Amino acid sequence: MEPELTIQQVAEATGLSVHTLRYYERCDLIAPIRRLANGHRRYSTRDIRWIEFLNRLRLTGMPIRQMQQYAALMQQSPDETAQERRQLLEAHREVMVAQIQQLQENLAVIDWKIQHYGELEAKAKASGLFPPEDTQTNGQILPSRRSSNRL
Amino acid sequence: MEPELTIQQVAEATGLSVHTLRYYERCDLIAPIRRLANGHRRYSTRDIRWIEFLNRLRLTGMPIRQMQQYAALMQQSPDETAQERRQLLEAHREVMVAQIQQLQENLAVIDWKIQHYGELEAKAKASGLFPPEDTQTNGQILPSRRSSNRL
DNA sequence: ACTTGACTTCGAGTGCGCTCTAACTTGTAC
DNA sequence: GTACAAGTTAGAGCGCACTCGAAGTCAAGT
DSSP: OOOOBOHHHHHHHHSOOHHHHHHHHHTTSSOOOOBOTTSOBOBOHHHHHHHHHHHHHHHTTOOHHHHHHHHHHHHHOTTTTHHHHHHHHHHHHHHHHHHHHHHHHHHHHHHHHHHHHHHHHHHHHHTOSSOOSOHHHHHOOOOTTTOOSOO | OOOOBOHHHHHHHHSOOHHHHHHHHHTTSSOOOOBOTTSOBOBOHHHHHHHHHHHHHHHTTOOHHHHHHHHHHHHHOTTTTHHHHHHHHHHHHHHHHHHHHHHHHHHHHHHHHHHHHHHHHHHHHHTOSSOOSOHHHHHOOOOTTTOOSOO
């Protein structure tokens, strides 16, 4: 019933390397995995869910230290530390939201610049074979509120 | 007219450290800054705009190597390499968009988990002083589509 | 004359998160 | 038996992006 995957399979399933999986276990992000008689790891579906969750935290930029905290609470007592864990997650949530917002802001600027390049190229094409006259404009770097073509 | 800031002031203005500013110049992210007779740097507003732009790229996860490429093109010829630079930006844009989307996906999962914790706590409060009966549920890690309270 | 403080360079050091190596054990296939 | 594949460990190494330290220069203030 319970699949019980090898480390290889878990690596494939989660996108982490086998090295990383062992590394995570070493630094207590993952509780000791069940072993076969020969010492080989066998991961339960539960283990895999946990790893996938860790991966999400990681992908959203949570530092390993914090994941360790979370994992430690989990191993200490899944019940009694629930509140503390929720708080950790909520704190991280705030970070994520801020992160997303900043990315979106910066995306807007990048888009603005890309569009600007498009205009320059169009102008170049329209006005002859060589690049536009406004060398300076091209060198301009940041919109910084309503900056027109001038410098 | 032109302000011409010291490295200190630029650090304050941009949020980068003076160390980092020098480091960026060393590795050609920033073209050689104008110097006073005594060797001290004086940054023009143009320089600052460029630095702010770099910072945006950095904040959106562009590796220094790529920024170097962009900077190199810029120094090579602001006009003739415009197209190439636009392409670089467009490629980066794609990365950013993907990044934002993944963050949002993961945010949704984190939110789901936080909410779940909230429910557990409410249940705990409702049913007496001690934690809820479903110890296992609490240990569950990932929603992975319609996972109910079981295991 | 001397201290203070802001700057300079070069090169070394740091912290993070892996990533890899070497040496070894096990289990299976031929 | 012997080769091969897949696992194990401890520990070293790596790439990135800074970050810092040491030693020196220079200008202004007392």
